[in-house]
Amino acid sequence: MSTQSAALSGLARTNLREQALSALRQAISTGELPPGTHLVEVDLSERLGISRGTLREAMRQLQQEGIVSTNARGRLAVRTLDAKEVADLFIVRAALESAAAQTLCEREDRDEIVSVLRETLRMMDEAVESSLEERIETDLNFHLTLCRLTGNATLLHSWRNLEGAIRMSFMWAGEAKAVGNMRVDRHAAIVDAIEAGDGETARAVVLDHMAEASANLVRG
Known part of the structure; x- marks a missing residue:
């Protein structure tokens, strides 16, 4: 997937938390981040061009929405369902x-x-x-x-x-x-x-x- 077309390709500097939420939801909805994917904070913050603090805020919201969950190792991952x-x-x-x-x-x-x-x-x-x-x-x-x-x-x-x-x-x-x-x-x-x-x-x-x-x- 090209950098230009991917959801996780860097964000403008306004409303970064909301933009991060939108980009992450899109990446999950389209399968760019499939169920079970381990969400690495350093990697995602670099790809989105945001601070790790802003990313954590977005990830907390995604946890509340039930899109992201803690896996067996205690790491954040895209939620899987049965x-x-x-x-x-x-x-x-x-x-x-x-x-x-x-x-x-x-x-x-x-x-x-x-x-x-x-x-x-x-x-x-x-x-x-x-x-x-x-x-x-x-x-x-x-x-x-x-x-x-x-x-x-x-x-x-x-x-x-x-x-x-x-x-x-x-x-x-x-x-x-x-x-x-x-x-x-x-x-x-x-x-x-x-x-x-x-x-x-x-x-x-x-x-x-x-x-x-x-x-x-x-x-x-």
């Missing part, structure tokens, strides 16, 4: 996002909510021919928006705590399976159910969506 962890993750996601969909069906401003969600679908559709990273971001944006629009801060915070693991589930399963879960029509069905205003149906659609996504990722 099939049970992925399945457990989607059980929790299903509980949160089905509750979100049901809540949105009960909102008086449902028409506005549906309009916002359809805009996230448009963004997903536009990203179909884009990079894996872009497709991941638009997919996550749909689900984040679904939770954010509820106005339930606890639900949103709970989903945010899963975001790192969700990213890693894509990398664990591989691009082909991950992309299969990002089909726009699968997500449009959720918006259609919310637009209809039937909470139980919307909840069931999300539960089916998550069950299918989980099965796809862990299959084989």
Whole structure:
């Protein structure tokens, strides 16, 4: 991978922590830093052109997000998942996002909510021919928006705590399976159910969506 195209290729001198976070997430999402990779502080700080202190701040954030973890030797590494962890993750996601969909069906401003969600679908559709990273971001944006629009801060915070693991589930399963879960029509069905205003149906659609996504990722 060329220095010019790689995520870990040096950063401008503004907002270095946020830029480091973005670069590291991108490197992990694209497989430049695959699951299990030992993260060497000296190497990464040199490649990114930042101080080791700034890098440590970014790494702490990635640990909180569940993207980076401590391995058996006590060293920081890109997190690895197993099939049970992925399945457990989607059980929790299903509980949160089905509750979100049901809540949105009960909102008086449902028409506005549906309009916002359809805009996230448009963004997903536009990203179909884009990079894996872009497709991941638009997919996550749909689900984040679904939770954010509820106005339930606890639900949103709970989903945010899963975001790192969700990213890693894509990398664990591989691009082909991950992309299969990002089909726009699968997500449009959720918006259609919310637009209809039937909470139980919307909840069931999300539960089916998550069950299918989980099965796809862990299959084989």
